[in-house]
Amino acid sequence: MTVADARAETNPLPIEVASFRVLTDSMPQMVWSTRPDGHHDYYNARWYEFTGVSPGSTDGEEWAGMFHPDDRPEAWKRWLHSLETGDPYEVEYRLRHHTGEYRWTIGRAAPIRDERGRIVRWIGTCTDINDSKAVAEENEILSRELSHRIKNIFSVLGGLISLSARQFPEAREFAKALRQRIAALGRANEFVRPHSEKSRPLIGRTTLIGLIQMLASPYPAFEGGRIRISGDDVPVDDRGATPVSLIFHELLTNSLKHGSLSTAEGLVEITLRAExxxxxxxxxxxxxxxxxxxxxxLGFGTTLTEISAEGQLGGQLERFWKADGLTVRLRVPLARLYRASDA
Structure with a gap:
């Protein structure tokens, strides 16, 4: 006999409540409910299957015993805040599985209000995110390893140039300039590589023109005045910097390989207009x-710029292939470039 069957035999319910339980028991998520004061009085079958505890044993405040001890303070803090304010509840924590291990879950809850706006019940869910979190952590490690190796490559290149300059003193100034360009390219790479919330560069507040100038600085055309940047400057912080950097890094490298920057007379003009x-x-x-x-x-880099422009920045990117060169028009909401609270 299932948990749902046992409850049905011992506690006949009105049709609305019975329908609710059938609905929640059929969901892949753990579903729970509390009274307005936060007293837990309902869990669906998935909760008992996941935790392996007896029906009713986690009612009231006993549910807190299912949390990993290190995660209880933050979970309680957020839950009490929701009960006091009526704000939706959301927190990640480790929940004890019936195998004895703790698995990462995300808990969410929202209040149900009556016609007067009073909270009459809270309905919440717990979703097992342990596997996806493990994959994200593995990807983060791989991303940092890749960044470390690329940094080492830039360092080795700088060292080889220095050694060569000692053998050929007449090339010392050229070697110095080349080292500076490689160092600038290394700094730009930090903004271009994939990042998580933890690993992305913390640049604080800068401006969009300043960021584009930093990305363009390794290219001789920038120093020679053949990459021109003008128009309305706008703020950008570390949230918007990575997708913006990826877009301009791709445009710059493609232009150097195939476009106007591949010739001695080619020109790139970048203009910005805030509106x-x-x-x-x-x-x-x-x-x-x-x-x-x-x-x-379309190459992978082109596809990636579209993902950055539309997916990460919520904007729009269009390309126009004219006889004298490529024209790209990009629109980005200002809210995606920097946090409004910092403005």
Missing amino acids: DGSVHIAWVESGGPLVSAAPTE
């Missing part, structure tokens, strides 16, 4: 190889 809560950015190439037609296939 209606967004920044409109135009990237215009000229003076490079003639463009006969748009590419028939």
